[in-house]
Structure formats: C-alpha cells, structure tokens
Amino acid sequence: MRLLIALALVLGLAGLAYLAGRSRGNRMVVAAGGRIGAVHSRPVYHGAYVAVLALAPALLVLAGWGMVGEGLIEGQVLGSLTAAERPASGNDSDALMNEVRGLVNGDLPQAFNPLAPRLAPVYAAARTNGDLLAGALAVALLAMGGLWGWSRLRPDFRARNRVEIQVRALLLIASIVAILTTFGIVLSLIFESIRFFQLVSPVEFLTGLAWSPQTAIRADQVGSTGAFGAVPLFWGTIFIGAIIAMAVAIPLGLMSAIYLTQYADPRLRKWLKPILELLAGVPTVVYGFFAALTIAPLVRSFAVALGMTDASSDSALAAGLVMGVMIIPFVSSMADDALAAVPRAMRDGSLAMGATPSETVKKVMVPAALPGIMGGVLLAVSRAIGETMIVVMAAGLAANLTANPFSSVTTVTTQIVALLTGDQEFDSAKTLSAFALGLVLFVMTLILNIYALAVVKRYREAYE
Amino acid sequence: MNQNPAPKPAIGHNAVPKMTARDVNVFYGQKQAIKNVSIDISAEHVTAFIGPSGCGKSTFLRCLNRMNDTVDGARVEGRIELDGEDVYASNMDVVQLRARVGMVFQKPNPFPKSIYENVAYGPRLHGLARSKADMDEIVESALKRAGLWDEAKDRLGESGTAMSGGQQQRLCIARAIAVDPEVILMDEPCSALDPIATARIEELIDELRGRYAIVIVTHNMQQAARVSQKTAFFHLGTLVEYDDTSSIFTNPKATRTKDYITGRYG
Numbered sequence: 023m024r025l026l027i028a029l030a031l032v033l034g035l036a037g038l039a040y041l042a043g044r045s046r047g048n049r050m051v052v053a054a055g056g057r058i059g060a061v062h063s064r065p066v067y068h069g070a071y072v073a074v075l076a077l078a079p080a081l082l083v084l085a086g087w088g089m090v091g092e093g094l095i096e097g098q099v100l101g102s103l104t105a106a107e108r109p110a111s112g113n114d115s116d117a118l119m120n121e122v123r124g125l126v127n128g129d130l131p132q133a134f135n136p137l138a139p140r141l142a143p144v145y146a147a148a149r150t151n152g153d154l155l156a157g158a159l160a161v162a163l164l165a166m167g168g169l170w171g172w173s174r175l176r177p178d179f180r181a182r183n184r185v186e187i188q189v190r191a192l193l194l195i196a197s198i199v200a201i202l203t204t205f206g207i208v209l210s211l212i213f214e215s216i217r218f219f220q221l222v223s224p225v226e227f228l229t230g231l232a233w234s235p236q237t238a239i240r241a242d243q244v245g246s247t248g249a250f251g252a253v254p255l256f257w258g259t260i261f262i263g264a265i266i267a268m269a270v271a272i273p274l275g276l277m278s279a280i281y282l283t284q285y286a287d288p289r290l291r292k293w294l295k296p297i298l299e300l301l302a303g304v305p306t307v308v309y310g311f312f313a314a315l316t317i318a319p320l321v322r323s324f325a326v327a328l329g330m331t332d333a334s335s336d337s338a339l340a341a342g343l344v345m346g347v348m349i350i351p352f353v354s355s356m357a358d359d360a361l362a363a364v365p366r367a368m369r370d371g372s373l374a375m376g377a378t379p380s381e382t383v384k385k386v387m388v389p390a391a392l393p394g395i396m397g398g399v400l401l402a403v404s405r406a407i408g409e410t411m412i413v414v415m416a417a418g419l420a421a422n423l424t425a426n427p428f429s430s431v432t433t434v435t436t437q438i439v440a441l442l443t444g445d446q447e448f449d450s451a452k453t454l455s456a457f458a459l460g461l462v463l464f465v466m467t468l469i470l471n472i473y474a475l476a477v478v479k480r481y482r483e484a485y486e
Numbered sequence: 487m488n489q490n491p492a493p494k495p496a497i498g499h500n501a502v503p504k505m506t507a508r509d510v511n512v513f514y515g516q517k518q519a520i521k522n523v524s525i526d527i528s529a530e531h532v533t534a535f536i537g538p539s540g541c542g543k544s545t546f547l548r549c550l551n552r553m554n555d556t557v558d559g560a561r562v563e564g565r566i567e568l569d570g571e572d573v574y575a576s577n578m579d580v581v582q583l584r585a586r587v588g589m590v591f592q593k594p595n596p597f598p599k600s601i602y603e604n605v606a607y608g609p610r611l612h613g614l615a616r617s618k619a620d621m622d623e624i625v626e627s628a629l630k631r632a633g634l635w636d637e638a639k640d641r642l643g644e645s646g647t648a649m650s651g652g653q654q655q656r657l658c659i660a661r662a663i664a665v666d667p668e669v670i671l672m673d674e675p676c677s678a679l680d681p682i683a684t685a686r687i688e689e690l691i692d693e694l695r696g697r698y699a700i701v702i703v704t705h706n707m708q709q710a711a712r713v714s715q716k717t718a719f720f721h722l723g724t725l726v727e728y729d730d731t732s733s734i735f736t737n738p739k740a741t742r743t744k745d746y747i748t749g750r751y752g
Contacts, residue, residue: 287558370589371595372607374551374588374662376582376584376612
C-alpha cells in the first residue's frame, strides 16, 4: 500500500519534471525568436528527457525494494530473537513470519505461536521504516536526476537524440523481460526434472512401457510400486495430436485454403476466411465439452455398431477429431499464405498451357507452395500435441499403448493435469514426473517449431 | 445516322487471317480498357503490338487466348475468331483453345520443376505422348526449336528456375511450342532480359516465323521493327493504325502514330 503511494508520488513528480523541462524548452524557443534550428530539439523532447532521467532511478529503487525488501525485514525481525528462541527450520520460520504478517495486517485474530505477538510490533516498525526509507531514497534520486537533466538543457542540447536512445533502451528492456521469462520457465522445468531423474532413471522414463505413477507412502502399502514408463503417454499424444487430428486437419485445411485462394469469388472470400478463422477463437474448453458430450457418444455408438461392445466412452478418436477441427484454421491460414505467395505468373503460365484450375493447383501451385504448407502443418502438430483441454475432457486417463482409435488413451498434457491437481507433496516422484513430462513436451514442440520456421523461411526466400 | 451500320472492315489486308477480332471492347469493372478494336492476324507473319504503357495492347493480347477470364471483373464484348471459330462462344473449350493459342509472359515463369518436366507439362496435360520415348522426342524437338537443346541437354533434370533469365524465357517458349500450337502470343517477352538474351529471343522469333502465327507485344519500337512484318499501334484503348511494319515506321498515316514513333510521347 505504502509502496503504491510512493509509486504514485514518483510518477507525479516525474510529470512535474516533464513540465519543467518543457517549459524551459519553450522559453529557449521564445528567446531564440522561434527560428527553426536555433533550438536543436522541440520542447517536448526537453521535457521527456528530464522526466526519464528523473523517473528511471526512482523506479529502479522502488522495484528493487519491492523484490528484496520483505527478505530484509524478515532477517531483521528474526534477528531480534535470541538464539534459543529462533525457529529451527526454514519451514518453521516461514510459518512464524506468516503469523506475524497476519497479526500486523489484521487477517489473523489470534496467533498460535507465542512468539508472534511479540514480533508483530517489530515487524510493523521495520516495514514502516523500510518503506519510508525506500520512498525517500526514490524521491531523492528523482530530484537529483531531474535537476541534473534540467541543468543540461541548452538550445544546442540534443534532447531529441537522447530521447531516441532512451526509447530504444525501453524497448530493449521490454524484449529482455519476455526472453528472461522464457528462460526462467525452462530453468524451473529443468531443475524439477533433475529432481525427478534422481528418483527415476531417464532410461526407464523414456523407454518404459508401463505408466502407473503411484508411489508408496508406507513401505507395506499394496500396489505401491510406481512405474514411470512414459512411452504410452508419448504414443497417446502422437496418436491423437499428430495422427488423428492431422488426418482431419490437413485435408480439410488444405482444401479450404485451395478453395479460398484459387476458386472463391473475392467477395465470398472476404466473408469465408474470417469465419473459418473464428474456429481459432473458440476457447479450447468449449471444444473440450463438445468432444466429451457430443462427439464421444457418437464415436462410441459407432464403435458399438461395429461390434466393439466394450467400447470406451473416452476415445482417442473423439478427442482427435475435435482437435483436428480446432487445428483447421492453423493449417488453412498457413496454406493460404503459402499459396498466395506463389507468383501469379506461375498460375497464369499453367493456365495458358491449357491446364484446368484443378490441374494447375495439383501440378504447380501445391508443389510450389509445399514447403510453406509443410511448415504450417508442423506448427499445427506442435500446437496439437501441446493442447490440453480437449484431451483432458475427452481422451481419458488410461495409459494404453494401442493403435485402436476407439479405445481410451492418455496424453502427456492430460497426465500433467492429473498429477498436479489437488494437494501434492513436492518430494515424491509422482508429482515431480509432471515436470519431466512437461520438459519432454517442451523439447518436442521446440524442435517442431524451429524446424517448421526454418522450412517456412527457406521457402519465403525462394520467391523473393 | 445510319441505323444498321455495316461491320467495320478490318484494318490490314491478308488473304486468310488466322485470327480475327471485330469490335472488341474490354472492361475491367467500370473502366473500359479496349474500345472497338478490329484486327486480322496473319498466320505467316509476326505481328507486333506497340503503344505507350496502359494503351491496352497486353489486355487485347490476353483476349486472344481468353486469359482475361482469370482476371476478376474483366468483361469482353465483340467477336474474336480463330480459324472462323468464335473464341468466346459458350461451346468453345478454353483448355483446347489455350492448347492452340500458346502464350509467353513478360517475366520468365518456368515452373519450379526440372527442365524436362517444364517442357513436358503441356504434352502431359493434353496426352500428346503415348510412351516415355515419345515424350523424350517431344521435349527434345521443342528444346531444339527453342534453341535451348545444346545448353539444356546435359541438365534436363535440373530445376528450370536455376537457369539464367534468357534461358528461362527460351524454356518458356519451348514449353509453349511443345504442344505444337497454331498461334503464340508473347507479352513483352524481352522486357526482363539483358540485350544479349534479347537478341537471342529475337533470332528465335524469326526462326519460328511461318511455322506459328506469332503476336508480340513490345515496348521497344526497334524490337517491333526488327522482328515483325505487321505492326499495330494502340493508344488509349483504341487501335490507331495497323499496317506493314515498314510503312508504320517509315510512313505512318495517323499523327498519333507519327508522334509516338518519333518519340514525342510514350
């Protein structure tokens, strides 16, 4: 709360710095008689320059305090205890600090730990002091930065160029944040996976054929031998995402792209293309219950009609069919781009030879656009194997290693959801296996994406 | 005002024209691109269409094999005949028409296939070869007639797009003549080529003369003078003058032709 007030104060002061810089710029312009070039930069740039110099250090201080402040306060509060009173483990001190915070914030009427009421005023005082100190430091830096920037303003000062550099730095920071986040995600996956692989060997995980992630809590427990062979999950993922879904999405997506680019009247295309792309905007959970409630029973009745009386209501086919429909817009929009990028001269050349439109599509357009279409298909596969909601709702949890589309299979994403839902202990192989599965999935989609983008890029170069 | 005007006589004076056009109008949406063009195209000559950019010469050329059909919003009025058959009649099969009236484009547009497959494309479409040996023969003779055989015979399996621009254009000519058409339309075939490749194509056009009726659209008046026997001058969608090439260039009748030939505009 106090941090928010400090932030508002800092932003307000930076606004004042902007106004001060701008008005000084204005005065320089007036003094120079308004001649173009007499003052290098326009007043807004002077204002922006001063404001950025004022704001940047103050924001850094506030952000830094927000990140490390709580840790410092904790150290101070726990340090006020005598050695004998200090909690033994990290867990205990976390629990104690939570109670202290609860008392200070008023969320907790009564503490269990007798130390907590004694520490509450220490904590409150430390936090107040810390916040005030950080706020004061921020305002001081703001004033210094602003004044220094303000003092540098001259008619020949190149504020415009400085602001350009500041803008570039801001944009760089924004992209670095996105990249660092990705790295953070990968690192967290890797660290948890390493913990898992200390419990289960990678060879067993990657080649084992049985998946039954139950581990024993007590030594004498029945059915407690965990099996972590993930092959049935990989197979289920590929079966649903890369085989059944693609068998639906590739023909439908490609043919609709061919129709839209080669045959459809431009007015019709203007309507049809956005409608097709609407499919991509349907939330996957909606696809999920469509698969589970509408398609799965149909698939099951069909299987029963074929004579499979024990057909499961969760089937690979139901999930795969719906996922294929979901993927259609990916395939069709990539194929559409690829076909549209084939030079018109190519198509005219074929038509002028007396080829019909469909012969032209088959013999010239699709071969010429094939790399782009392939790239689109690979991106669609990578999207399909990472898809979660449809398979969670329609594919089932049984880790069967089967090629029968009417039976229930499970996928990597479904299992991750199952493993991490509810209260989990984070030191068992069962829970940690979710991260190893996530890592494998990540590596698979990463490779597919890199390969697909390389294919698409090479093909773009071919026609430019 | 005459109530029933007699059909305007065609400009030009040939015994048996290969293609005739009478009162052709072309519209792109609301815009009229060709106005009342009538012309006879001779079988044994090279006919050049010249005129400034946007004068409609390419548009008119594309009417002759109905390539304007592929342009959205294009509408053609009037009558165009090939050996007395109405090209725009409802029973005229576009596929067969285009097999008889081949086309070479402004920018070389070989398909991203091998040289062999580029030439074999048309014969395969129209079922001209019964065996592999037949096809080999067709490909060889088309490449020979296009003057590309010596350069291409050892690399028939390589991609057509890997050749030089001039070679690509000759490959496109070979592709067009592989189906043995009666008329070849060339839409500024040298505008993307260097002078040496251009000279090579011009020689080739001269060699092909007599065997095919050739119509060439060109920006380059020297080229028209070099390769053609008949020249038609288009301006603002109308056919201004059509005559023997020598008379057009030495003794133009219309002032607009004269102004264009002498470089006053265009």
